[in-house]
Amino acid sequence: DADVTQTPRNRITKTGKRIMLECSQTKGHDRMYWYRQDPGLGLRLIYYSFDVKDINKGEISDGYSVSRQAQAKFSLSLESAIPNQTALYFCATSDLRQGDTGELFFGEGSRLTVL
């Protein structure tokens, strides 16, 4: 089983619909992230969380919200999806305990298409 699991893996929806992407991890990491990736662009950070009570905006948070329900779960919501939110979304985890480098471990990705 994957250490970082994203659901759904693929989703097609219509403009204006509410969408939730879920991420769960079994690595025991405190830090969790949501990124989006568009063709020809680098990974862009949407939101990140360093523990259950901590939520931080990334560079492109507008139109998105997140919830850190538990150490292992971090969900991303699009309250009213629009076509330019069509992208590949990745959840990632990391930790910075002694000896850790801060390496990111990624989920398999969720491909979202907004029509």
Place this chain on the structure above:
Amino acid sequence: GQNIDQPTEMTATEGAIVQINCTYQTSGFNGLFWYQQHAGEAPTFLSYNVLDGLEEKGRFSSFLSRSKGYSYLLLKELQMKDSASYLCAPMDSNYQLIWGAGTKLIIKP
């Protein structure tokens, strides 16, 4: 601001050697990562450098010069499965990875 510069695309021949360069500017520095990403898949970790010099791991090596804001990834004995994008990602003072668009490597027989 923070910036990553890598070639957009490179082509190499199976069995050959290729070097992918990366220059970066970050607010602070806490190491640099290289990731491999096949099309439509998640990035996977290749290497991490925090001190100047060369780190070797099998067919892949990564070099860092902190004073020059420069790193490279060296791939030897290229295989067709090495066709992928290679992402250079330095870590800034807040321990956040800064991502460029990556280098798409095409391997030809």
